[in-house]
Amino acid sequence: MARLWQVSKLIRSKNAGPFELTFDVIFKDREIYEKVRDAGLINAEWFARTYQLTPEVVQIINYDAASAIKITIPRPTISGDVDDTDVFGGQQHGPLVDLEVP
Amino acid sequence: MSEIRLVAATGMLGSGFREETLKRAMTLNPDFIGVDAGTTDAGPHYLGCEETHFSDSAYKRDLRLILIAARAARIPAIVGSAITAGTDNQVRHLVRIAREIAREEKLSFKLGVVYSEQNRDYLKKRLRERRIRPLANPPPLDEAVIDRSTHIVGLAGAEPYMEALDKGAEVVISGRSSDTSIFAAMPLMRGFDPGLVWHAAKVMECGAASVVLRKYPDCMFAAIGKDSFTIEPPNPDYRCDPVSIASHNLYENGTPYELVEPSGVLNTYDAKYEAVSERAVRVSGGQFTPAERYTVKLEGAELAGYQSIIIGAVRDPIILRQFDSWLEGLVRAAKERILAVFGAGIEEKYRFDVRVFGRNAAMGRLESDLSIGHEVGLVFQVTAQTQELAAALMKSVGHIAVHFPVPEYSGLITSIAYPYSPAELHRGACYRFNLNHVVEPDTPLEMFRLDYETV
Numbered sequence: 315m316a317r318l319w320q321v322s323k324l325i326r327s328k329n330a331g332p333f334e335l336t337f338d339v340i341f342k343d344r345e346i347y348e349k350v351r352d353a354g355l356i357n358a359e360w361f362a363r364t365y366q367l368t369p370e371v372v373q374i375i376n377y378d379a380a381s382a383i384k385i386t387i388p389r390p391t392i393s394g395d396v397d398d399t400d401v402f403g404g405q406q407h408g409p410l411v412d413l414e415v416p
Numbered sequence: 417m418s419e420i421r422l423v424a425a426t427g428m429l430g431s432g433f434r435e436e437t438l439k440r441a442m443t444l445n446p447d448f449i450g451v452d453a454g455t456t457d458a459g460p461h462y463l464g465c466e467e468t469h470f471s472d473s474a475y476k477r478d479l480r481l482i483l484i485a486a487r488a489a490r491i492p493a494i495v496g497s498a499i500t501a502g503t504d505n506q507v508r509h510l511v512r513i514a515r516e517i518a519r520e521e522k523l524s525f526k527l528g529v530v531y532s533e534q535n536r537d538y539l540k541k542r543l544r545e546r547r548i549r550p551l552a553n554p555p556p557l558d559e560a561v562i563d564r565s566t567h568i569v570g571l572a573g574a575e576p577y578m579e580a581l582d583k584g585a586e587v588v589i590s591g592r593s594s595d596t597s598i599f600a601a602m603p604l605m606r607g608f609d610p611g612l613v614w615h616a617a618k619v620m621e622c623g624a625a626s627v628v629l630r631k632y633p634d635c636m637f638a639a640i641g642k643d644s645f646t647i648e649p650p651n652p653d654y655r656c657d658p659v660s661i662a663s664h665n666l667y668e669n670g671t672p673y674e675l676v677e678p679s680g681v682l683n684t685y686d687a688k689y690e691a692v693s694e695r696a697v698r699v700s701g702g703q704f705t706p707a708e709r710y711t712v713k714l715e716g717a718e719l720a721g722y723q724s725i726i727i728g729a730v731r732d733p734i735i736l737r738q739f740d741s742w743l744e745g746l747v748r749a750a751k752e753r754i755l756a757v758f759g760a761g762i763e764e765k766y767r768f769d770v771r772v773f774g775r776n777a778a779m780g781r782l783e784s785d786l787s788i789g790h791e792v793g794l795v796f797q798v799t800a801q802t803q804e805l806a807a808a809l810m811k812s813v814g815h816i817a818v819h820f821p822v823p824e825y826s827g828l829i830t831s832i833a834y835p836y837s838p839a840e841l842h843r844g845a846c847y848r849f850n851l852n853h854v855v856e857p858d859t860p861l862e863m864f865r866l867d868y869e870t871v
Contacts, residue, residue, distance in 0.1 A: 324663075330670040332456050332849040333553040338666045340659075365782045377672045379662035379689060386670040388553040390781055394459025395848050396720050396799050397769060399780040401459040406779055 318413040321346045327406035330386060332393035335403045337385040339410065347381035350415055356383050364409045420603045421446040422616065423650070424636040425482050427623035429453035429495060430470030431633045434651065435481055441635045441650035442485050449486050450598045451478070452621050453510070454497020456715065456849070457668075463501035464566050464717040464847025472513060475499055479510070480517045483587065487523050492581060494588045494598050496572075501715070502592025503567045504533040510589050518871045528585025530576045531865040532592040534568045534714065538863070539855070547856040551713070552670070554852040561716070561850055568716040568851065573678030575860035577601030583868060591864075592715065594677055595621035608640050614682040615702030616645040618675055619664055626664035627654040648696035658689035661697045678713070678860065680706040709856045712863050716851035721767070722803040723843040724810035726796040728817070728832035734824050735831055739788060742831075743770065746820040750796075750813045757812055766809055771795040794832065803842060810840045 319325060323342050330336040339356065341347035350356065358372040365372075367387060375384040391398045400406060423446040426433040430453070458469055468475070479495070486493035496502075498510040511529060518524065539562050542548050548557065555561075562568065572593035578601045580588045590598075599617035604610065616638045619626050624634040627649050634654065638647045647656055665672035665684055675682040687701040735742050747770060754762055773793030776783035796813055800806040818832050818839075857863050 328668050329457060330668055331852070332460070333551070333852045334670050336666075336668070336670055338663075340663055340666070364784060366784060367782075373670070375671055375673070377662075377666065379684075379687065380659050380666065380672070382663060382666055382672070384666055384672060392460075392555065392849050393456070394461065396723075396767065396797075396846065397780070398459075399771070399776075400778055402457050406782060408779070409784065 315414045315416070317411070318415055319411045321350070321415055325407050325410050327403055329389070329393055329403035333389055335387050335389045335406060337407050337410065338382055340380055340382040344381050346415070351376050351383065353416060355413070355415060356385065361385055419639050419641050420606055420608060422599055422603070422620055422638045422640070423449045424599065424620040424623045425449055425451040425478065426633045426635060427452065427621070427625050428455060428633070429478050429499065430474040432474070432478060433623065433634045437635045437651040438481055438485055441637050442489055444637055444650065446489070446491060446637070448492040448494060448602050449482055450494045450496070450620065451482060452497055452595045452598055453495050453499045454502050454592060454595070455500060460717040460847040460849045463503065463569065463715060463849070464719065465845060466501065466503050466505050466567065468506060468509070469500040475510065476513050476517065479513060480521065483514065483517055483523055484521055486587070487525060492586055492588065492602065494577060494601065496590045496593040496595065496598035498589050498591060501567065502532050502569050502590070504531050504591065507531060507589060507591045514587065514589060515871055523871070525586040525871055526584050527869050527871045528580030528583060528588045529867040529869070530572060530580060530588065530590035530593070531867070532569045532572055532590065534570050534863060536562050536568070539568065542855050548853050549711075549856070551852045551854060555850050557851065557853055561718070565716040565718045565850060566847065568714055570855065570863045571678070571713040571715070572864050573597050573710070573712070573860055574601040574604055576864045576866060578605050579861060580866055581605060585868065587871070596675070596677060603640050609642070610680070610704035611682065611702040612640050612645050612700070614675065614677060614704050615684060615687065615699060616640050616647070618682065619647055619661060619699075622664065622667065624649055624651065624654060625667065626661050627656050628660045630654070644698050644700035646692060646696055646698050655695040656697045658691055658697050661699060662687070662689045678711055680704050710860055711854035711856055713854050714851045715849065717847045718850045720846045720848040721799040721801060722806045723797060723799050723846050724803075724806040724840050725798070725843060726810060726814050726817070726834065726839045727836065727841070728794045728796070728834050728839070729791055730794065730832055731791045732831065735822055736788060736790070736792065738822060739792065742820065742822060743772070746817055749820060750816045753812045753816050754809055758809070765805065766798055766800040768813070769797045769799070771797065799846065803844060807840060807842055814839045
């Protein structure tokens with residue numbers, strides 16, 4: 315079993331504006347991207363469970379042009395608000411890094 | 417004209433670029449130099465109180481090189497979202513810096529200035545007319561929100577830039593605008609295909625961010641033709657490939673397929689990315705669908721309160737083994753002490769939060785792994801209506817916290833390592849983004865004011 319970071323060239327999170335949070339997994343090659351995409355490994359239910367969310371708010375987008383999977387969710391709190399933990403949204407992708415992939 | 421050539425000086429004015437890269441870019445005979453000078457990345461502070469993200473020295477260094485290059489080549493220089501949030505005072509500040517540069521370098525030019533800050537009565541009128549609509553995940557909006565905002569800016573589209581250029585501006589400094597509009601305005605004026613133009617503008621607005629490996633901020637170059645545009649980094653150490661350019665659509669955007677602009681939506685479902693060399697990529701197929709109604713996005717900030725914080729660390733394994741109950745007891749004791757000192761009613765005048773570094777400080781409520789290691793970091797945070805009150809409350813918290821006991825030890829303990837004396841740090845005013853909405857104006861220009869001067 316490989317881990318997601320071993321088959322990716324980039325795993326990141328970032329604000330998509332102050333009200334949304336977006337995650338990008340850009341794979342090293344087309345083949346592994348298609349394998350992970352078609353296995354539905356990164357799906358709304360899994361992501362919601364991992365991030366304590368409801369699946370309805372999780373948007374998963376396959377982006378063939380860059381062999382990438384994008385996940386977008388509402389920000390749990392507005393960027394920079396009193397209870398925000400990550401103003402840029404850049405350190406929210408940790409739980410994705412060691413996901414087991416076939 | 418069969419081609420228009422664009423240079424982006426860098427992804428954000430003040431973050432820098434290499435002087436030799438701009439020189440090399442200028443040998444490619446660009447038709448204009450553009451640069452974005454804004455961001456919401458760093459939070460609401462910059463819109464709230466108008467501080468700028470970079471220093472005056474950093475802005476002046478970058479703008480000096482841009483103005484010298486643009487004037488020497490007799491091409492426009494276009495700066496958008498000056499400088500950070502795009503408020504009127506931030507625009508005026510960059511205009512002052514531009515005047516200083518002109519004086520020092522003996523440059524002369526017609527300057528067009530676009531102001532993006534919004535009139536409260538205008539916004540209330542549009543709100544009553546139901547011509548302000550919410551976007552994703554919006555905070556509630558009513559007239560009181562408009563009144564209590566310290567600043568509200570509208571994101572200009574390409575039209576105010578086009579207007580300024582049409583009136584002969586050789587340098588344009590604009591308040592808040594969409595990042596892409598800076599780069600879309602001139603190509604649209606010259607009649608290039610909007611699908612190509614907006615797609616190229618999206619790649620260009622981040623400067624060298626779309627190269628394969630960006631080691632430092634730098635310039636970017638694109639040429640838009642009839643059926644495609646080509647993008648090539650002017651820095652010979654950098655290269656683009658089809659995946660690096662396609663990947664850029666992912667960056668800080670909720671979907672890679674659509675980019676919403678005031679005048680319509682760019683979609684890239686059918687876009688093609690082809691290598692034309694080891695370093696350059698040809699892009700085609702982006703489609704622009706004009707919007708039924710023109711929309712201007714709003715950004716607003718309001719005061720959230722004043723903060724004092726204390727940073728500390730805990731290392732004792734006996735405390736760490738019962739960390740949750742210890743911290744819970746500490747918070748309760750701190751609140752009781754505050755009540756005893758400041759009297760009934762105080763609980764409505766402040767908010768007390770604790771951040772636990774080493775457990776869930778990065779991810780907060782999204783974190784599922786709540787285990788802790790051999791030490792944890794703590795940030796105590798008091799938010800109140802005045803700085804004086806926040807500071808006074810924090811003094812009580814600090815003393816309660818540092819000696820908060822555990823049952824295993826008898827006698828007075830000191831349970832937190834404070835790295836600073838005094839322990840309290842005063843953060844001043846804190847702000848909150850309070851708008852995620854768009855306005856439907858009658859015309860693309862009605863929410864923006866243009867001004868001209870000869871520098």
